[in-house]
Amino acid sequence: MAEAHGARGTSAPGREAPFVLKDFPHSLPISTRWADVDVYGHVNNVVYYSYFDTVVNEYLIARGVLDPQTSPIIGLVVETRCTYFRSLTFPAPVMAALRVAKLGSSSVRYDIALFQGDEEAVAQGHFVHVYVDRASQRPVPIPDPVRAVLQALVRTPA
Numbered sequence: 210m211a212e213a214h215g216a217r218g219t220s221a222p223g224r225e226a227p228f229v230l231k232d233f234p235h236s237l238p239i240s241t242r243w244a245d246v247d248v249y250g251h252v253n254n255v256v257y258y259s260y261f262d263t264v265v266n267e268y269l270i271a272r273g274v275l276d277p278q279t280s281p282i283i284g285l286v287v288e289t290r291c292t293y294f295r296s297l298t299f300p301a302p303v304m305a306a307l308r309v310a311k312l313g314s315s316s317v318r319y320d321i322a323l324f325q326g327d328e329e330a331v332a333q334g335h336f337v338h339v340y341v342d343r344a345s346q347r348p349v350p351i352p353d354p355v356r357a358v359l360q361a362l363v364r365t366p367a
Contacts, residue, residue, distance in 0.1 A: 227294050227329040228322040233306035234362050237264045241299040251296035257332050258289060261321045264305035265336055272358045282352055284317070284338030291334035297325055306330075309362040315340050315348045317359055 230236065239260055247253040269275035275283070297303055304324040311318040316339045322330035340351045351359070 225292060225333075227331075228306075228320070228333045229330070230304065230306055230322070230324050230328050232364060233308045233320075233322065234364060235264070235268055235308070236304050236306040237267055239263060239303045239305050241297065241301060241303060243299060246299045251298055254291070254293065257291050257293070257297070257323060257334075260303060260305050260323055261289065261291070261334065261336055262286075264307045264321060265319055265338070268307055268362070269355070269358065274352075274355045274358050281343050282340055282349055282355075283343050284340050285346075286336055287316075287339050288337040289334065291332055293332045294329070295331045297323065297331055301325055303331075307362060308364040309359050310335065310364070312351075312356070312359055312363055314350050317351065319362075320364075
């Protein structure tokens with residue numbers, strides 16, 4: 210994985226600054242696994258996206274607005290991005306944090322950050338879900354119950 214290994218609390222000119230944990234209304238501890246580690250001795254970059262997906266779906270499932278097997282309206286990921294500041298390591302827990310940066314009529318943009326033993330993000334990025342009818346795969350408005358739980362996460366990024 211090509212990563213930036215800058216000093217804590219700093220970012221290169223033109224590079225975004227790490228998010229801080231206190232700016233996120235929801236977080237989820239995730240255990241790193243031995244299988245997450247690559248030949249370079251750190252958590253592989255593709256695993257970060259798995260952690261992103263986990264915190265989003267855990268939030269929706271725990272609040273009863275998503276059943277991955279039966280929900281007639283589902284969110285499909287249409288865009289994702291990740292910026293790496295430092296390496297995640299094993300064996301150390303990761304804190305995945307979640308907020309909603311933009312809530313549209315049929316889409317939502319989540320900001321997600323990963324933390325490991327620090328208040329500054331090790332990595333951060335976003336997911337965009339477009340809500341679709343499961344059968345037709347056509348965009349639909351976000352259902353009111355889903356919108357209500359997403360609204361609880363809305364924060365304007367600093």
